[in-house]
Amino acid sequence: MLRRSHKKSRGGCAECKRRHVKCDETRPICRLCSNSGRDCSFASEIQSNKPPTPGASPHEQSTSPFDFAIFDAITPSSTCLSASGSPSFQDPTYQNDGLDEPLNLNHMELLIHLNLDDEIFNLGLGDVINPLGLHAGLRIALTHPYLMHQLLAISACHLSFIHPEKKSFYHHQAVSLQTRAVSIFNTASTTVDASNCAAILLFSTILGHHILADTLSIRVEGNLDVFVQQCIACLSAQRGVFAITQSAWPLLMETELEPILNLSRNFTSREPRGAHCDGLRGLVDACERLEVEEKEALGVAIHYLQLGFDAEVDGSVEPQYRFQMIYLWTMLVPQGYVDLLAARRPEALALLAYYAALLHFGRDRWQVRDAGVYVLGMIVRFLGDEWAEWVEYPKTLVDGELHG
Structure with missing residues (x-):
């Protein structure tokens, strides 16, 4: 032949x-x-042959206003734990499912699902982001492969939650596509400019939503340390998204994302109205073991938590903001709070208990479900009677579902 x-x-x-x-x-x-x-x-080859910036030290050779390497640590092991029962990305026993083909119906299914199911981004601005944000994202993704891969990844992540009978299959897709998205991003991105700022922000934000969903899905019963470790990785990655937004803000205001960004800024720049966090704030202010800088960091985290409670219970707050702080809080907390949480400081854990109550309000969201009850229960048991006063209020909000 x-x-x-x-x-x-x-x-x-x-x-x-x-x-x-x-x-x-x-x-x-x-x-x-x-x-x-x-x-x-x-x-x-490009990565290994890239010449250093003349006269720059190894710490000064970043070619953009922020460090693109913030996503280097985002790997299957850091964002998708096998404790859920799903096979890991590197599981040698996992059977070939056709995902390695250049074009296949699995990817088409993810793309169609992304267009048809408006629940995928339900921690955002509700109906505002769909269709405006999604349509803009898909259009931009045609020229930025890392964004397209991440869009398909979060579609697969959502399918793994709503179709538990095929959880392993969709989980494998989600991890594979997310890993590839980060790899392409880290090798292709150099400087932030008008041509790529919208793509970079969308990629970072969608990746952030994906990481948060993975973090809230962790279930290692009674092991608070596992959750806290993953939570710290999530907060660190989300702060990278915040850095991107800050550094590229003037450029982003010239893109089609400007209406969405202004709506989000309108919400986060408000002054808190309610008193849900007043007890926690008072305990922090009166705590003698906290340094001034530590109180300031906790104060910022409490400020944004109260905005989240306001959106949930204050009828005058527009409904599209109701669940947005579940995601935004992880991006807006200062590094000082992340450091306190990493040190397992009881004050930081008590504050996380209030975030767990906020999660409980969003328990009908696919990313959240029973995460609020799960996290709050672990914190209450870990802190014990000595810190009971600090977590009493969030316990009352979840009363009846919290297991002792």
């Missing part, structure tokens, strides 16, 4: 040569590797 002749690609990437397929030699990642989620040798 005669074989069809084809022109060889002598300058192709190593992965295409291994597969005996023609590489289009697109850099920094060839099209076949990008579509199939493979590691393209072109990307590693």
Whole structure:
């Protein structure tokens, strides 16, 4: 039988040569590797051959207003724990499901689901983000592969929650696509400018929603340390999203995302109205073991928590803001609070108990479910009677569902 002749690609990437397929030699990642989620040798070549900035120290060689390496630590092991019963991304026993093909119906299913199910981003601005934000995101993703991969990843993440009978399959898709998205982003991104600022912000935000959903899905009963470790990783990544937004704000105001960003800023810049966190604030102010800087960090975190409670119970707050602080709080807490939580300081854990109450208000959200009861229960048991006063109010909010 005669074989069809084809022109060889002598300058192709190593992965295409291994597969005996023609590489289009697109850099920094060839099209076949990008579509199939493979590691393209072109990307590693660029990374290894990138010259340092003349006269700059290793800590000064960042080419953008913020550090793109903030996403280097986002790997399957740090965002998707196998404790849920799903196979890990590197599980050698997992069967080939066709995800390595350049184009397949699995990806089409994720794209269609992304368009049809408006619950995926229900911790955002509700109906405001759909269709405006999603349509803008899909259009921008056509020229920014890392954004497209992350959009498909969170679609798979959502499907893994609503179809428990296929949880392992969709979880595998979500982890694979998220890992590839981060890899493409870290190799392709250089400076933030008018051409990519919207894509970078959308990617970072959607990745943040994905990480939060993974964090809130952790269930290692009675092991608060596991949750806190994952929570710290989540908060650190979300602060990266905040840094991106701050650094690129003037450019972002010139994009089609401007209406959404202004709505979000309108909410977060408000003064708190309610008194739900007054007891916690009073205990923090009176605590002699806290340094001034530590009280300030806790005060900022409490400020945004109260905005979340206001949105839940204050009828004058627009309904689209009702659950937004569940996500935004993880992005707006200062580094000082993250440090206190990392040290397992009881004051920081008590504040996290109030966030757990906020989660309980959003228990009908697919990302949250029973996370509020689960987290609050662990904190109450960990702190014990000595700190009972600090967590009494959130306990009353979840009364009846909290297991002792």
